[in-house]
Amino acid sequence: MTKNNIEPVRLMANxxxxxxxxxxxxxxxxxxxxVHCYPDWVPQTLKEKLAAKNQxxxxxxxxxxxxxxxxxLISRFLVxxxxxxLxxxxxxxxxxxxxxRNGRKCVIAHMSGPDCNLENLISLCTNKTRVIFFANPNNPTxxxxxxxxxxxxxxxxxxxVLVVVDEAYCEYVTDESYPDSRQLQKDFSNLIILRTFSKIYGLAGLRIGYGIASEKLVKILAKNQILRSINLLGEKAAExxxxxxxxxxxSASHNSKERAYLFNELKQLGFVVNESQANFQYLPFPDNEQKNNVYETLDKDGLKVCDLEIFGHEKSLRITIxxxxxxxxxxxxxxRI
Ligand SMILES: Cc1ncc(COP(=O)(O)O)c(C=O)c1O
Incomplete structure (x- = not known):
């Protein structure tokens, strides 16, 4: 409970x-x-279900x-x-x-707005570049x-050059121009897709996710994975x-309706907002003072949003829908501000 007896709501981790x-x-x-028993060496049923679901x-x-x-694993064993x-x-x-953490050099492309401009990445690609990482939809924008x-x-x-596209929020996307990455993966063996059960599937506390990649890359990653890193409850809950x-x-239809509501209302209130395809709204501010004011006002009402300063991004907040x-x-x- 907050000081005003309001139940806090977690809006900081999507x-x-x-x-x-x-x-x-x-x-x-x-x-x-x-739970006194070990999980299987390989989560076979879950793998089969994921293969069928993703075709x-x-x-x-x-x-x-x-x-x-x-x-x-990618940063450590593929680079x-x-x-x-990059x-x-x-x-x-x-x-x-x-x-x-793995002692690998990271080259950072600057984003001049909320979009991940891939042309920028291409211009920074050299013969040393081994892995490109980005999130689609992007977190936090x-x-x-x-x-x-x-x-x-x-x-x-x-x-x-391995292209890793992190699709943690793909189930929330409604824009038809979103990639059919599974199809692209069939044509490009250097594409790795990341998916998670932490977001729309509601299982963040059980630590379970998966990747789709070429057989060769899957073999290298699996060989280096900690034995039995996937816990029994995570595996069965994911299935x-x-x-x-x-x-x-x-969850998806509620999110798209509420995303539109928040976007329109925030815009009417004079906030700078861009259209989100995920389950959160990004809020950039002209300065830290204005950002802090909004953060503190929400916080007092028990609305616990993410101040992106903890990730090194100043002047912006992210609000989970x-x-x-x-x-x-x-x-x-x-x-009321
Ligand atoms: C883009 C993106 N990828 C991955 C994750 C974390 O996924 P997991 O919980 O499966 O490690 C997050 C969590 O916020 C995220 O925003």
Missing amino acids: ENPFGPSPKALAAINEQSQN VPLKNIMVSAGSYELIN NRDEEI TFDNTFIAYSLSAK GTIVTHDSLRNLLETVPDN AALDDVEYINH GQSETNQRIIDCLS
Whole structure:
């Protein structure tokens, strides 16, 4: 509870505001009887379900302890010490952090606005570049790279440059120009797709995600993965969540309706907003004073949004789209400023 007896709402980590799917919860309850047992060496059933869902062969699926594990494995085992990782300055911090933690050089392309401009990346590509990382939709700006731009990037960079597209928020996208990355992956073996159960599937606390990549890359990553890094509850909850189509559809349609509501209301209140394709809204400010004022006003009302300064991005906030009542609270609170 806050000082004013208001229940705080988590709007800082882009989690599903409806909690876990009922089917996943039932699986977790059932499996809680078995947590004294090790999980299988390979989460075979989950892999099979993911291959069927994504219409890709089993050999192209790699299950991981969240996307973080895959980002780390890629930075560590697919990039040599004298090679470079390339990413953007206003994207998910895990890419540059994992480069740093693994002693890999990270080249950062500047974003002059909310969009990830792939032409910029191409111009920074050298014969040392080994991996390109970006998020689509991008975190924190919520913008997307289109199918044509991604295809152009893949056609332009040499085959030995791995293009990692992190699709943590893909289930929220409604824009039809969004890439069909699974199709592109069939044509370009240097494309790696990252997906997670932490966002729309509501399982962030169980650390489960997966990648889609060429058989050769999957083999290298799997060989270097910590043995049994995927826990039993995560594996079984993910299997059940994949079957909870009703929950996923409801989460996605609620999000697109509320995203439009927040965007329009924020715009009317005079905020600078760009259209988001994810489950959050990016709010840039002209200075830190104005940002702090908005942050503190929301915070006092128990609305815990993300001050992007913790990721080294000044003058901006990111607000996770919540349940309808929460979004109205955000707007009511900001109209009082
Ligand atoms: C773009 C992006 N990728 C990955 C993640 C983390 O995924 P996971 O929980 O699967 O490690 C996040 C979390 O905020 C994210 O924004």
